[in-house]
């Protein structure tokens with residue numbers, strides 16, 4: 560079969576690899592119909608190559624049709640349409656019983672001292688072949704796959720694999736008070752959906768901070784108030800918009816990619832790949848330190864407010880503004896999404912004809928698997944209006 564494979568920094572290819580097959584009675588094989596490229600994949604593309612081997616299959620946002628199931632998989636069968644959560648969880652251990660599916664004790668990667676294994680996500684998370692491929696072996700398939708009805712387009716369901724549960728958890732953890740205000744930093748797919756979900760769940764005002772024009776525009780289409788980070792300090796602007804106090808909650812949906820890698824100068828290398836205007840603005844206004852967004856969030860949030868991190872950070876020794884965190888009495892909550900935990904809350908919204916979360920207004924590109932190298936490139940460089948790309952094998 561064809562699969563998108565890692566070959567080094569900014570080098571992904573479409574290779575022919577052996578077809579996956581059932582290895583455990585809890586496995587399933589799924590023929591993939593749509594599969595997202597995620598901001599998390601950009602970390603691999605750019606920063607985390609040291610934790611990848613050449614030829615590793617990427618991708619953790621797949622959906623498709625079941626080909627075959629192992630003997631212990633009973634809730635789905637060949638021919639069923641399914642979405643696959645990016646967490647690999649058993650559904651019945653101590654952590655899964657508490658719905659902390661991203662910490663599953665059956666699949667925890669103990670050698671690396673990490674939580675549950677993930678599809679297509681480095682040796683840190685089990686080096687499990689990913690879902691940007693024609694076929695996927697799904698481990699723990701007696702629990703993970705979400706069966707969805709035939710009919711509606713893949714876009715209605717594919718984001719259940721990661722984007723929607725991650726955004727839902729970000730909003731849940733942000734703990735926005737009834738009628739309160741929330742600012743979302745980063746208007747990639749995760750930020751877009753976090754902002755829309757916050758709005759849907761009753762936040763009175765939702766602000767979206769980014770520095771890419773079409774991302775700010777997309778947010779505006781969904782009743783999110785744009786804050787352009789190229790135009791000055793977002794924290795200051797957010798205070799102006801909230802009677803000087805700052806928003807009740809801040810969601811950081813940027814993560815390490817804004818700032819660079821655990822190895823120094825990367826921020827500047829990334830900046831060097833963005834359009835010049837964006838780069839200059841980033842250097843002058845938004846800063847390019849690894850934690851610039853998180854520090855800005857600490858500055859912006861009101862006293863006693865909450866910061867919810869869904870952006871992924873990887874550093875070990877980054878300084879945190881402990882004095883401000885303590886003095887402002889800020890609550891900080893974060894983590895890998897526990898996908899299955901939120902799916903039942905989200906399904907009615909993606910099935911609602913009126914599309915309240917606008918899932919049909921997120922993907923800017925649907926491309927064949929063969930164009931994966933191009934897709935990674937335009938997503939990373941933010942070219943051609945790319946905001947979310949779905950590959951369709």
Ligand SMILES: NC(=O)c1ccc[n+]([C@@H]2O[C@H](COP(=O)([O-])OP(=O)(O)OC[C@H]3O[C@@H](n4cnc5c(N)ncnc54)[C@H](O)[C@@H]3O)[C@@H](O)[C@H]2O)c1
Nearest residue numbers: 598599745746747748749769813814817845870871895896
């Ligand atoms: N917690 C989880 O389970 C989970 C799941 C999926 C993704 N993620 C993480 O969420 C983050 C976002 O993912 P995505 O797919 O939306 O990726 P993305 O790369 O498209 O989004 C990041 C956004 O941040 C913006 N940005 C960069 N620097 C900024 C700055 N200084 N100020 C304001 N905005 C800035 C970028 O323009 C971009 O729109 C990534 O770190 C990803 O790894 C976490």
Ligand SMILES: [Zn+2]
Nearest residue numbers: 597599620721
């Ligand atoms: Zn993802």
Ligand SMILES: [Zn+2]
Nearest residue numbers: 649652655663
């Ligand atoms: Zn478990």
